[in-house]
Amino acid sequence: MHSDSLENLFSRKAAARGSPTSISRGSWNVRSTYRGGISEFTKFCTGNGIEHIVTSIRRPSTIGKIEAFHEAYTIEASIYPAHNEFVNYWNYERPHQGIGYLYPADVYFKDLLTDVGG
DSSP, X not given: OOHHHHHHHHXXXXXXXXXXXXXXEOTTOTTOOSSSOOOHHHHHHHHTTOEXXXXXXXXXXGSHHHHHHHHHHHHHGGGSSSXXXXXXXXXXXXXXXXXXXXXXXXXXXXXXXXXXXX
């Protein structure tokens, strides 16, 4: 997926569900720059007020959420006919041990409401 495709996808999802304050991703991602520059995706995030966090190499604790999602996706997504259905399940219907058996959407939207005085 090219950076512009990722940016378009991200923009559509942010319009539908709200924009996050930060995004974490592995350092292995193809959107990295290898000569010390700033990637197009980082520029996109910065321009939209989003902190783009690139995890450190060989630091599993910094990428644990992403790894947990990938593992669950590998195991659980096959029962859903479409990717979006799995993502909805993951965020709205599946409680997560790491956040006190809450749903990620509840935690995310609670933080949004707190940020705007709700």
